[in-house]
Amino acid sequence: MAVSFLARDVSDLCLGKPPLRSLSAAATVADALDALKSSDGEIHVSVWSFENEVGRCVGKLCMVDVICYLCREDNLLSPSKSLKEPLSSILPKDHNLVVHLQPSSSLLEAIDLILQGAQNFVVPILPTKRSGVSRRKQQHQKASSTINSHSSCEFCWLTQEDVIRFLLGSIGVFTPLPALSIDSLGIVSSDVLAIDYYSPASSTVGAISKSLAQQTSVAIVDSDGTFIGEISPFTLACCDETVAAAMATLSAGDLMAYIDCGGPPEDLVRVVKARLKEKNLEKMLQEFTILSSCESSQLASSSSSSDEESTTRTPARSGRLARSSSYSARMVRKAEAIVCHPKSSLVAVMIQAIAHRVNYLWVIEDDCSLVGIVTFSNMLKVFREHLETM
Template structure:
């Protein structure tokens, strides 16, 4: 029954109510991407490459077409990409780091973003996600849908080039969207959802971790890798006790000036710096002092300018310019019973936690993974959305063979 029902689900069913995707052209700069991210409710901005060949075909020649314009989403960027870009040695001293093309910070991993039609099946989407796709770009219908005639294209200019491509608007579907949909149909997979993640064998031990007492700058590579995998960096102490995490999701909600903290603080202090509520004032002073010691005054001046604080401002203003804002809409609940006591909030479960419990916990906290720990806080591994989707896909294949 599960196979027959889900086989008829198409992506347009998951796109209902999704907002039009905001985007940047491939010709944009890192500064453009930074501005777009600050003005967006989404953590990511899509980047598009559009080739207009209308001049070769003849624009408005009486046909229904507007020329052969090919528009494709070629990737996505977030604040973490900007932060890692600014932390590179060659950029930390350069006042022109933000003038680099956005292509400089685009992930170089192919297949992270894929186009699919609204009529594509949910099963096709799941298969692509299991192959490494993170975002599916899907056309959506709106009241302002554009026709292909030139006159209609001119009407659509009111929508703005940031949301329309070749007269169409798009949304994107994520791993979280698919997991949410499956959770609504969880009864179809009984008794699998009630089994423990240990029994199902979906605890991943290939984790990205750094030592609690290491320098934050040494974690840059780990942060980049965890962003690409849509997971996080475990911060461990001693024989592998989980102290907390450096989450790309948290960094994506910070101001770009957190790059200065990564360049100057320890991992322990960075966790406090990006913790909910903003950085302590004493850490902000430490960042400023160490930037001066490392002859990175230019980096601090650039950040002050970016955040709207001139270099001649008072010291208090300079300190506040380093503080990443914490918008209320991004804050995770603090009533979660599994919250780690020290520093950052980390979403955890245990090996005997049920599959459905882990799904609910991850969705409730808007993360793509849950850390798995023992009673003594020793780190076992983590469970990701991809691990969970493999269980459902294998279950569908098994039932299809039996049916």
């Protein structure tokens, strides 16, 4: 039954999905910034390259790409100039992260591609079913056609989350796999991106870029390896480009607080202002083409005194994870992170990730020591291996 289930067409996972927003690869970083800030809830934009009138999606960008790009040393000195550069300056070099799939491709094919490194799929949106024309015939016609231009056909994103959500809807066909613990399944990876709480936030830029490509996150730990929180690309993607100033001046721990929900604390805004002046970067915010009205007003009203006392923050060490009726509750300190225990079942972890819209969960012990991370691709691997044994 599981075999036939995974033979389903990926078009079944795309029903009701909105068409993706797009930019030409010939556009500038400023164009991407404008598109991202004018979006209506969508935090990504697709980038397309055209050759002989054949279009192909070559990347998926969000605000994190722009922020990390602006954090480069040369760009900090002249943000306005850097925004005029072509999108190739911020596009991931690995174009295999985004893969085109036809609507008639199977779910199993999509899973295999994910296990090979694909992070997102671009799938043509099938036209509305017409009288006398079967859906299967439409799929066959679409599969045999060439994408001649982005404007002639609409596309949607198909993500790892979509695949996991679809599997979760019929999880019973994989019994007894879902009830097994993630520890016993061997899907907890110890290869994590982790930064010390007191490290400069600027040292996290490379890790953040890598976590974005891997659809994971950067753990913030103390000297004892205790998990404090995370710097999540998803959270950063909901910020604006002025966060680059915070990344250039704050510690990793303070950056967590700066990007947390509710806006940056006023004391940290003052610290950023003072340290920008110390580094002769005080004018960098003025050069951004578009500023967040909230943050820009806070920064403008902040004291510019160079002897402003910098706040040194101590990570919370209350030790225990706040629990609801289970182990899996949100961990709220400087930032929110979704965590689980090594003995959590596979299905429980899947439900947690889907409920909180993340592609991963941090795995921690009772004393909050970091064990590792479990990702959607880890989960899909065991489903694929389970299928091979049937």
